[in-house]
Amino acid sequence: MPIIELKDVSKLYGFGDATTLALDEVSLSIEAGEFVAIMGPSGCGKSTLMNVIGLLDRPTHGEFYLDGKKVSRLRPNQAAKIRRDTVGFIFQSFNLLPKLTALENVALPLLYKNMSTTKRLKMASSMLERVGMQPREYYLPSQLSGGQIQSVAIARALVNNPKLIIADEPTGNLDSAGSLLVMELLSEIHKMGNTILFVTHNPELTRYATRVVYMHDGMIVQDEQTAIGQVAKTARRIMRRPQMTEENDLAGVSALMKALPAKDDVATAESKKSRRKTVVRKKGKRR
Amino acid sequence: MKTLSRGSIRAAIKALRTHKGRSFLTMLGVIIGVSSVITIASIGQGIKDQVSGQINHVGKDLITVRPGQQAVTSVGDLKLFSSFQTNGTLSNRDLSTVQKTHGVGKAVPLGIVGGTARGERGTYSAGPVLATTDEFANVINQGMQYGTFFMNNDDTEGVVLGAHAAAAMFNELVPLGQTFNFRGQDFVVRGVLNDFGSAPLSTDVDFNNAIFIPYAASQLLTNNATSTYEILAKPAVASQADAVVSNIHASLLKLHGDDHDFTVLKQADNLAATTRVLDLLTQLVTGAAAISLLVGGIGIMNIMLVSVTERMHEIGIRKAVGATNRQILSEFMSEAIVLSCTGVVIGVIVSLIVNLLLRLFTSLTPVVVWPAIIVAAVVSIAIGVLFGSAPALKAARKDPIAALRSE
Numbered sequence: 302m303p304i305i306e307l308k309d310v311s312k313l314y315g316f317g318d319a320t321t322l323a324l325d326e327v328s329l330s331i332e333a334g335e336f337v338a339i340m341g342p343s344g345c346g347k348s349t350l351m352n353v354i355g356l357l358d359r360p361t362h363g364e365f366y367l368d369g370k371k372v373s374r375l376r377p378n379q380a381a382k383i384r385r386d387t388v389g390f391i392f393q394s395f396n397l398l399p400k401l402t403a404l405e406n407v408a409l410p411l412l413y414k415n416m417s418t419t420k421r422l423k424m425a426s427s428m429l430e431r432v433g434m435q436p437r438e439y440y441l442p443s444q445l446s447g448g449q450i451q452s453v454a455i456a457r458a459l460v461n462n463p464k465l466i467i468a469d470e471p472t473g474n475l476d477s478a479g480s481l482l483v484m485e486l487l488s489e490i491h492k493m494g495n496t497i498l499f500v501t502h503n504p505e506l507t508r509y510a511t512r513v514v515y516m517h518d519g520m521i522v523q524d525e526q527t528a529i530g531q532v533a534k535t536a537r538r539i540m541r542r543p544q545m546t547e548e549n550d551l552a553g554v555s556a557l558m559k560a561l562p563a564k565d566d567v568a569t570a571e572s573k574k575s576r577r578k579t580v581v582r583k584k585g586k587r588r
Numbered sequence: 589m590k591t592l593s594r595g596s597i598r599a600a601i602k603a604l605r606t607h608k609g610r611s612f613l614t615m616l617g618v619i620i621g622v623s624s625v626i627t628i629a630s631i632g633q634g635i636k637d638q639v640s641g642q643i644n645h646v647g648k649d650l651i652t653v654r655p656g657q658q659a660v661t662s663v664g665d666l667k668l669f670s671s672f673q674t675n676g677t678l679s680n681r682d683l684s685t686v687q688k689t690h691g692v693g694k695a696v697p698l699g700i701v702g703g704t705a706r707g708e709r710g711t712y713s714a715g716p717v718l719a720t721t722d723e724f725a726n727v728i729n730q731g732m733q734y735g736t737f738f739m740n741n742d743d744t745e746g747v748v749l750g751a752h753a754a755a756a757m758f759n760e761l762v763p764l765g766q767t768f769n770f771r772g773q774d775f776v777v778r779g780v781l782n783d784f785g786s787a788p789l790s791t792d793v794d795f796n797n798a799i800f801i802p803y804a805a806s807q808l809l810t811n812n813a814t815s816t817y818e819i820l821a822k823p824a825v826a827s828q829a830d831a832v833v834s835n836i837h838a839s840l841l842k843l844h845g846d847d848h849d850f851t852v853l854k855q856a857d858n859l860a861a862t863t864r865v866l867d868l869l870t871q872l873v874t875g876a877a878a879i880s881l882l883v884g885g886i887g888i889m890n891i892m893l894v895s896v897t898e899r900m901h902e903i904g905i906r907k908a909v910g911a912t913n914r915q916i917l918s919e920f921m922s923e924a925i926v927l928s929c930t931g932v933v934i935g936v937i938v939s940l941i942v943n944l945l946l947r948l949f950t951s952l953t954p955v956v957v958w959p960a961i962i963v964a965a966v967v968s969i970a971i972g973v974l975f976g977s978a979p980a981l982k983a984a985r986k987d988p989i990a991a992l993r994s995e
Contacts, residue, residue: 390909413915
């Protein structure tokens with residue numbers, strides 16, 4: 302049974318002419334234990350996909366099963382509870398509470414389980430030990446380096462022992478040393494059996510992944526398995542095509558589009574795109 | 589709310605401590621509201637106690653006869669014995685009739701004599717010169733500081749001074765035997781009365797500043813035309829005061845040829861009237877002060893709204909790690925409750941300090957009214973919770989993604 306199962310999930314924002322389609326009938330199935338990298342240009346819907354999978358957001362249409370349970374129509378409070386017990390979040394901007402120490406930040410998710418303070422801090426401390434941050438547990442986030450802050454955030458994501466870790470560009474604000482530290486940590490966690498989804502712009506980081514999903518304009522345009530330790534094929538092609546020409550830019554052709562392997566794959570994406578317009582019209586009527 | 593745990597209260601205290609100045613200013617509204625309500629209620633109660641204490645001191649059975657028909661002004665169901673038609677006086681015959689009325693133990697006249705006294709320290713005009721008889725001190729239950737009340741009514745030279753008058757007229761602490769001139773006649777101080785105790789809002793003549801001369805002496809000075817403004821009578825048996833009042837009323841009515849141009853009152857009636865007036869005043873002012881409790885609540889709401897907006901990102905993070913709407917709600921409610929409870933505690937302490945200062949530095953004697961404290965505390969905590977819930981609900985219902993995005 303896949304841990305994540307999306308069936309024709311769409312997400313619309315706004316009304317009428319201002320409607321934007323952030324996710325366009327995305328279907329995706331992820332098995333437990335996979336380490337999935339999600340790539341794509343800005344605005345392609347990666348973050349929206351992460352938010353939907355992490356139950357921060359509700360899909361407008363479609364069905365979503367998390368760990369075998371249908372979660373696409375949950376009320377906010379039910380979603381909060383599943384989020385607390387099943388999902389750990391790692392953000393690009395770390396999102397630690399600046400006035401709490403590293404230890405208190407890690408213990409925060411446990412607070413909402415109504416756990417006693419002593420037990421919470423104990424669990425948080427052992428989690429910090431796991432990410433190598435225990436010597437700094439009484440530091441405030443402002444006293445730590447970027448890599449260290451993200452390590453603390455990883456400890457927070459892990460403290461509830463979630464089945465799924467969602468990392469939205471975890472290395473986006475980090476230097477190379479910090480990125481390495483964070484990715485090594487995630488890869489260790491993956492080895493322990495956790496399922497990890499992470500968004501990245503850096504093709505190099507697909508080395509750590511077992512699977513790479515490429516998105517464009519709210520659709521999944523490419524989905525490939527890859528060996529750990531190797532940059533994924535399509536990602537490698539993106540790397541080799543670093544220069545974007547002005548014409549391509551104006552035509553709305555991204556490096557990803559050029560890097561996609563076969564013409565017919567792109568063609569299916571195009572046909573889907575035309576279909577999308579009818580979908581939007583249909584939904585517009587309903588409002 | 590079961591999620592209002594000790595932990596969330598502790599977290600609230602911590603959050604409020606990071607903005608000490610702002611938290612204090614927020615509480616200031618509550619503090620001022622609570623302390624003013626309590627202080628005003630205490631002052632009102634203090635005045636009431638003073639007035640009733642004084643009336644109890646002279647005796648609830650003391651009967652006063654005054655000239656004129658008492659005008660009764662009505663405010664709703666509240667009757668105020670406010671204005672007396674004091675034109676006209678009581679006569680000697682009135683006095684002797686009252687004295688002879690069945691059930692009357694003692695009766696003394698109180699007359700006002702015009703003119704100024706010239707004492708050792710010059711002219712004295714701070715108080716009236718009152719003419720009365722030797723039973724006066726007995727009738728109103730007043731003790732002597734020094735000396736005696738007139739030894740007998742034939743001694744037309746002896747006078748008695750109120751405590752303040754004695755201090756104002758003479759340099760000596762005990763001015764017994766001192767003399768002063770009044771309307772051409774020399775008088776000798778035979779005694780000084782005890783302090784009457786202040787009675788704010790009392791319409792009575794200020795006895796502390798008064799000079800008491802024998803009624804006989806005033807009759808000599810005025811050619812038997814002393815204007816008696818009041819006759820004080822004491823029933824022989826205290827419990828029969830009501831019967832004696834109607835006896836006096838009946839006999840005076842007969843004497844005046846059925847002309848009802850006088851008023852007979854018992855002190856207890858005076859007390860009831862005064863108490864009602866004071867109660868109404870206290871309630872009015874307390875009500876005005878209670879509005880500041882409301883203002884305090886609005887202050888809490890205001891700051892909480894600012895706080896929710898400021899901490900939107902934090903709310904997003906908390907929601908992302910699994911906080912339910914209810915848990916966010918309880919965190920912000922805890923802050924509102926901590927703010928209002930702390931404000932109430934400080935407000936009560938401030939009001940107690942103000943009470944103490946008033947007792948030390950003014951003639952007011954505020955009495956701590958526990959029901960007022962409890963009501964003020966409960967009401968302001970309730971207002972804090974009520975007004976805190978709107979911002980807390982706003983925080984709780986925030987969409988997590990929108991909250992995370994705000995910076």
